Amino acid sequence: MERAGGTDDQAAAASSPPPPPQFSLAGCAAALEAALSGRCCTPGRIWFKESSERNLRARDWIAPRGALSKLYQRGQVPEDLIERLLSEYLYIQSCKQTAAGLVIRLDHPALFKQVLSNLPLYTRPLKTSAKKKCVILNCMPLQGSRGLELLTVSHLRAILLADHLAEALRQQGCVVRATPNLPQNTAIWNFLKLLRVNWASTLQTTSSDGRVSYFKKILSESIYTQLRKSEAPTDPGHNALPKDVLFKVHLRQFVKEKELGGYDTNLDVALVQEEALRQIAELQRTILQSQADSEQCLVIHVVGCEEEFQQQKIDLLWQILNAGMDQVTQRHLVCGPVRIAGENSHLNAVQYFQFRRSQMQEASVMKYGSLVQGDSWAEIISSMTSATIRFELLATAHRSPLNLDLTEAVNISTKGTRSGAFVMYNCARLATLFDRFNKSVQQGLYPKFPETSQLNFSALQEEGEWLLLYNYIIPFRDVLCQTTQSLSSAKGIHLTVNTETVCKFLVNLGMDFSSYYNRVHILGEPLEHLFNQMFARLQLMKALREVFHTALATLHIPPPSQL
Incomplete structure (x- = not known):
């Protein structure tokens, strides 16, 4: 009986379709390039990924008419090629010719499911080579x-x-x-x-x-x-x-x-x-x-x-x-x-650190008053100071000169959207969100988090949700690799690496997440018909939390649990 049961299980597993492959923007671009030109091209030569919230309302990729006119008469792509794109390539929902060019809209619900059901594939660093370097x-x-x-x-x-x-x-x-x-x-x-x-x-x-x-x-x-x-x-x-x-x-x-x-x-x-x-x-x-x-x-x-x-x-x-x-x-x-610049131009590294820490202390006292005391707050202020300094010194390309403004009037609070403090603030908001959710579960207001397979991700209809997935979660592994991708191809004695990439990525993520978080109530009313949307959104927030934590780890910045 056990053998028969095992055989049935194996047969069912063998007959079930394999899970869709990992989706990557680079792979998608390469496939689209090859489909239009009939040969392997450098990704991005014909197709361009959209990134702004306004453009993402209508399309995810565009091949501008100017680029198409070099391949096809009057820039018109043959209908049979469009049909082949729709039938052969995963995750393409629509492909249309417009006055601007050929535009593609991806299958958002399918990609939400693929990505959010397989978070380690998208939010953990990629081991680039089996051979150790x-x-x-x-x-x-x-x-x-x-x-x-x-x-x-x-x-x-x-x-x-x-x-x-x-x-x-x-x-x-x-x-x-x-x-x-x-x-x-x-x-x-x-x-x-x-x-x-x-x-x-x-x-x-x-x-x-x-x-x-x-x-x-x-x-x-x-x-x-x-x-x-x-x-x-x-x-x-x-x-x-x-x-x-x-x-x-x-x-x-x-x-x-x-x-x-x-x-x-x-x-x-x-x-x-x-x-x-x-x-x-x-x-x-x-x-x-x-x-x-x-x-x-x-x-x-x-x-x-x-x-x-x-x-x-x-x-x-x-x-x-x-x-x-x-x-x-x-x-x-x-x-x-x-x-x-200014009167603090003489500061050495230690004095610079002390200056930023005193500013962070003052900003915390102004916001939280007498609560700012004790070892836990000292650790928070120290961590925030470290984050502020790292973002300040690393967010500019390493070969470029860096101008610092250390005047007393400069505010390094969490409201400055270009600062490390702002990134830390938004990371802390996610920690607070899940803390509130867990307490609500303990109080019986919400059920426990279901299995990912039970979620219907078509409930993610808000524009900012697709933007967060498409611009930050899906390309995150590529972002991490961008920092060091020039190591193997460098010629001569000088090396240029994109060490500013992670800081810039986190700043942009912080701004788009903050915009979404300020207008969307993720933890809704404890009503059964609203639970699926809430859990789908929480799964998206889980992915963002892992992205924040992994990226901050490359900077040796511990993610804050509160602010």
Whole structure:
């Protein structure tokens, strides 16, 4: 009997249709491009995805008449091709020729069901490769013995960018190692901990004396090196090298002989100090530790534009030492300067943090009064300050200069739609929403959340609901990949990554979610005929909550439970 029953179950499973495949905007664009042109084209060449609420009322994709006229006479697509689009491609509800061009409207209820019934496929990071990639992030502002008082806001921008990039790469399955290793319980380590920077740290400093001695021997025998002793002045008026300089290395000669491109044309010689050799020794040690994870390593030097020239010297010096460089690729990720306007232009990184935290404290007191006290509020204010600073320093493309306005008149409250505080506020609204729902279930006002298969998503008719699904939930995985997609295709020594993508995405999501939340009552009256719509909307909010949380995790910002 058990065998017969199992056979029936297997037969039923075999006869049932397989679930629809995961929907992606990139896949949809590629299919539509190929259908019109008859060959594989770059997505977006003919078709354009709509994104504004006004246009999404009528269409989801458009192939403008101007683009179609290059393929078809008078821009008219043959009717049989339109019929084929409607019959062969999933999720297309209608395809019509209009004065503007060929427009497509997708099957919204079917896509709501597909996406909201399979949230992990859309809201969790995509592992981009089965083969592990090893990336080593060398954060130049953390190298050496720089005191906390010498840490500038430009340095902080580079540090936060490296921290965000490291987490984005880890989410995609890369093995990421960070250098330098920071000694724990030092001033700079404690400061970065306040900002929730998850950087490599150690209790004991590993000695690199042996490797440094080995490097000195290599340089002393190198054809590119001019030894200090040969610099001894015969003329008392001759300027001798500083005492802390070990070697004078001719980089220009090395670059010319090796035909290396992309380096600053002003690079000539490097006056090598022991600190430079110790930095290379730590990089080399990290490479050796990573060889078990991957045969190839990508080293990314994250550096401010002020120190880019010096870091190129380190890069070339490492190549001259040739310490296992055959399996290593070096790239330079350069951050533009941070310029502070007004009377606070002199602030260093710590003072900047303190300034923003005091503003957040004042804004919280103005809004919540005497409630703002105790450890929980201190944690909220600290988290909000960290979010504000990260969005402020990371929402601009990393190579571009960044202008900060730190005047007292600038309001960083949750009402500023471009701020990290605004994003956190809207994330907290979702937490409050589900807290209210759970309490109502406990009170017997609402039934428990049903299985997703029991929901009828055709109840999602409000325009803002489709906008949130189509612009944010469906493309979310692609957004996460945009941050690092240029790593494998970069040429030359410079690397450009879209580290501003997540911040901009979250700001736009916050604005569109806030608009929807302000006009739609998600938790309706406890009436049975309204429950399906309420649960369908709550499932949409679940997806948004996961998107918020996953995106904030790449910034090491814990999602707030209240505000």
